[in-house]
Amino acid sequence: MAEQRVVVIGGGLAGLAATMRLAESGRTVDLLSLGPVKRSHSVCAQGGINAVNAVTRQLGDSEWKHFDDTVYGGDFLQHQPPVKEMCDWGPKIIDLLDRLGVMFNRTPEGHRDYRRFGGTLFPRTAFAGATTGQQLLYALDEQVRWWETENRVYKHEMAEFLGPVIDEQGICRGVVAQDTCTMVIRAFPADAVVLATGGCGLIFGKSTNSMACTGAANARAYRAGVHYANGEFVQVHPTAIPAADKLRLMSESARGEGGRVWVPRDPKDARSAREIPDGERWYFLEERYPQYGNLVPRDIATREIFSVCREGYSVDPHGYAVYLDLTHIPRADLDRKLAGILEIYEKFQGVDPRDEPMKIFPGVHYTMGGLWCGYEVDPHTGGLKIGAPANQMTNIPGLYAIGEADYQYHGANRLGANSLLSCIFAGLIVSPSINAYLGNLSRKTAADSPSSLFEHEVERHQEAEHRLRNATGHENPYTIHRELGETMTRDVTVVRHNKNIAETLSTLDELTDRYRHVRLSDAADWANQHLAFTRALGDMLELAKAIAKGALLRDECRGAHYKPEFEIPGPDATDQDTLRRQARQWCERFRARNEQWLKTTVAEYHPAGPAIRYEEVDTSLIPPRPRTYGLKGAGVIDDVWKVMEAERSTAEQRYMGSAGAPQ
Amino acid sequence: MPRFVTLTIQRQDRPETRRYWQTFCIPYVEQMNVISCLQAIAADPTTADGEATTPVAWDCNCLEEVCGACSMNINGRVRQACTALVDALLEENPNEIRLEPMSKFPIVRDLIVDRSRMFDALKRVRAWIPVDGYYHIGPGPRISPRQQEEAYPLTRCMTCGCCLEACPQINNASDFIGAAAISQVILFNDHPTGKLIAHERLDAIMEPGGITECGNAQNCVKVCPKDIPLTDSIAKAGRQTSIHAITRWLSR
Known part of the structure; x- marks a missing residue:
């Protein structure tokens, strides 16, 4: 019998993590990428990677809280077991990256330094200057290069994925790809295929994504029958730098390190930013969200900046922009912690953000939705059963999806510094799942499939x-x-x-x-x-x-x-009784909304247009609750919700207790 | 402010065909860079003489100067096309912007070159941390902020090729490995785990084409878009190889 082979499409963080772990487990991997993997879009991630750490633990943090922040931030749209498992793995993943030589920033004592990011109250984010994604990608790229010298990995770095090869039983048996130089189209037979093909920012024209992020590979899988889930959830990053060729990201770490977002209180104020005294500046995020301040979750920051500009407060006479101000922070601190991203602004705008507030506006940034994939729960932990063949497998047996290409970890909104974690996590866990799948594969290997299967697909393309x-x-x-x-x-x-x-x-x-x-x-x-x-x-x-x-x-x-049109207005009465009554109504409407819409959107391809259906979301670990960051009446809603949940669970217990009891 | 930007571009359809030049004239937009010029040509590939032609092929990805893809010779100097702002280029030469592919690598098409020799060099010098495996066995070594600050600039090398393009020792008569790979030797040799195979990396750069081929022209450090102290790395590598040669000789 020929050797079983695995094809990985995409050499970003997820694809490289999967490749190195598969190689370690003894598999031979063909790694296909549109260009040298070292140039993948993961290099653009700036801010950092989240995990619970020794310091946050002593501040009351735990893996569970990271999990809770992630599902709350994602508005409860994620299946919870995979997210729990990811957060549990966080500290282990950072340790691994540290061992692989990632030059994380250090404390004076020589430990890894952490910063605070959006959507959490704990400093959970490890970082390497302002180029964390680049550093992480390089560490994995180096490991994969090592495996290349051991002949466990074969890179094809000018290969464009054209589609999966699916046999008559509906099982994935490989892929068809084109050499982007010679333009030769050929098949790569494989017993398992991993799509680590990133997001689809280019669908929105200009975005913060790299030029390779067309989403075409994901679309090709979708057109071949893979379900596409939660497609409508696209993250718009609140702070991008508008330009002619693309929108460049200004990392959330600029706010994590104390950056303040503001516009002049007087929309007609024509003075330059530095001439406007503090009292005449409107720090609208800090004013509206006192707890999180400038670090509200991304969707909220984005909408606030968007609407402030629409109300006429834009600081750019030709378009929309607000100030993101770092000028109050000592230069030495900025150079040490943010040099990489400030350099981007300086190089592309010709202005030094240490002296002048930056002008920023939201830009399409991350694809929360993606290729549908499954998982199996470990009943002992509530997390994933590691090594179950179903983890990360799409609805096509043998075809896996990981990284930004999948839909699994971020729900309706991704928290900053969780993407690097989810990419590496999915990459690491897909390997034992593939090995289990390959072990169970009853029929011959892909190489033994009839050659007509592959010839036919090549001809079609x-x-x-x-x-x-x-x-x-x-x-x-x-x-x-x-x-x-x-x-x-x-x-x-x-x-x-x-x-x-x-x-x-x-x-x-x-x-x-x-x-x-x-x-x-x-x-x-x-x-x-x-x-x-x-x-x-x-x-x-x-x-x-x-x-x-x-x-x-x-x-x-x-x-x-x-x-x-479908927003539930927050309670706003001034007297307490009415306020509580309004909050109760709000909670009832919220619950009804969840019953209808707390569902995964699943799109199936049809030439006439997508067919959409809905699947239940696994909320077995943390009951969904209103996401009230900055909502008017947030405090009273949270209170009333707790009371209502308590009433409900008492009712549930009473009912459950009476069921089957003697009359 | 100019209404149009003129670009003269060296083209080549295939590796074996001859080179030729074409001039394009595209509308000026504020804050343009060379990438947005090439995008405009791709959308409407017509020469300045009004002749329809094929779009110019070029390499790029991130457009944030962090992926290393878009290196090319612009007005005779090697740099990244994404950070080459048109306003600044027109100050250098108000008449035109001149684009040529890097000359030290095989041409694929137009401005695209094949830089695989640089990735091969990273294999030769074993530019990785030789870990035991990927199971969880605790954190990495403790590292002082000073060590981190010294290493960090070296970690930012994006294998863009500018340092090789500018180096007089990279030519048909020499097989010099180039500054980028030597700098990676220092990055990994100075890492607490990486140094465990420092001798293997030093052996690699003491072979033909290694560090002794460096002619000390110091062009590499001038063109590095990430300001990596490449000549410091080369000097350190020189010292490390000297010591390594002596110990190797003594232990014979």
Whole structure:
């Protein structure tokens, strides 16, 4: 029998973590990537990686609290067992990265230093300067390079994934990929395939994502039958630097280190930022959210900045922007902790943020939704059963999804510095799951599958490419992409209205029609980037439909998905009795909303448009509760909710106690 | 403020075909960089003479100068295209912006080159921490803030290739490994766990093409987009190899 092989698509943090762990377990891995893995988008993560640590523990922190912050921040839309397991692994993962040589910042005594990030009250975030993602990616890249020299890993770093190969039993038997230089399309037979293919920011035109983040690979899996879950949940980062080619991220760590967001109290104030005295500045986040201040969760910060600008307070005469101010922090501290990100601002804007407040505005940043994948619970811990074949496996047997490409860990909103953790965690745990799956695989290996299976798929992709290459239309793919980005950013990001989303869906259909008449300006059969981009555009359009349709159907506000029409107004009465009555009504409406909408959106691909259905969310560990950061009447809602939950559990106990009892 | 930006670009369709030059004229936008110019050409590949052509091929990914992909020669100097701001380039030369691929690597197409020799070099010098495995066995070594501050700049090397492009010792007559890999030797040799195989890395850079090929031109440190103290690393590597050579000789 031939050796069983594993193909990993994508060499970011998740893909590299999976590759090195698979190699360690004795597997041979083919690692496919669009470019050298060292250039993957993970390098852009700036702030850090979360885990409970010795200091936070003594402040009252625990893995459970990290878990609670994560599901509360995600508005309870995540299945809880995988999230619990991830938070339990946090400290172990940081130890591993530390051993792999990541140059985390240090305390004077030589321990790892931690900072505070959004959505928590504990300093849980380990960091390496302001380039944590780069440092983490390099550490894993180095390990994988070592495995290459041991002939356990074979890298194919100019390979574009075109689709999975699925046999007549519905089992994944490999992939088809194209060499981006020679343009040769070939099959890679494999007994298990891991998609670690990141997010889809480019669907929104300009975003904080890298140019490779088209989401095309995920769309290709979706079009081949993998379910796409919670697509409508897209994180818009509150602080990006607007520019012509992309939106550059200004890390949350700028606020974590004391950065303050403000606009002049007088919207007509024409003075430069430094001339405006403190009393005439409106620190709107600090004023509205006294507990979290500038470190409110991302979706809230984003909406606040967005609406302050819409109300006319923008500090940029040509567009929307607010100030993010670090100038009150000593230069030496800024240089030590934030040099990397401040350098970005300086290099791209030509202004030193140590002297002048930065101008920032929200930008599309992270894809919480993604390829559907499963898990198995360990009944003893409530977390995951590590090594269960189902963990991270999509609905196609043998096809796994990890990292930003999956939908598992962040629910309706991701907390800062949790993405690096989720990527590495999923990468590490997918290896024992794959090994268990391969051990159970009853039939022969993929290499023994009939060669016609692979030949047929290769031909199908060759024909599709041939059609695209010889298309004789008149539409420019870049124009279609620009329009796609505009409609998605305008109507399917920060504030969503059903009327507008419905219009976007018909725009997407129009764009799809126009896409059929696209014309290529390059017919070369060598390093043809134009062809690759145009092909990806077709896939982006399909994924955009799943995102927009999910957003249209979900009539509620949850995390990053905000529909003002369905907002439950907070209690605002001045007398206590009315206030409590209003809070009770609020809680009842909230509970009814949860009964209807605390569900995973699952999109299945159909050529005519996505079919959406809903699945129950596993909230077995922490009962959902109102997410009231900064909500008007938050205190009274929290109180009333506790009372109502207590009443309910008494009622439940009474009912359960009477069930089956003698009459 | 100019209304148009003129770019003259060296092109080559395939590795075996001849080079040629094309000029493009694109509308000026505020805060443009070389990437946004190339994006504009991709969207409308027409030369300044109005002739339809193919889009210019180039490498890029993050556009935040942290992935290392978009190195090229811009107005004769090697740098990252994403941080090459048009306003600043027009101050250097108000007439045009000149783009050429890096010359020290095999050309793939237009501005894309093949930098695999740099990744191979990282294998040669064993640029990794030789850990026992990935099971949980506690934290890594304790590291002082000073050590961290010394190592951190070296960890930011993105294998972009600027230092090799600028180095006179990288040429057809030499197989010099280049500053980037030597600097990684120092990064890992100075790490408490990494130093356990320091001798293997030093052996590697004492082979032909190793540190003795460095001609001390110091161009590398001038062009490094991340200001990595490459010449300090080379000097340290020189000292470490000297000591290593003596101990190796004494223990024979």
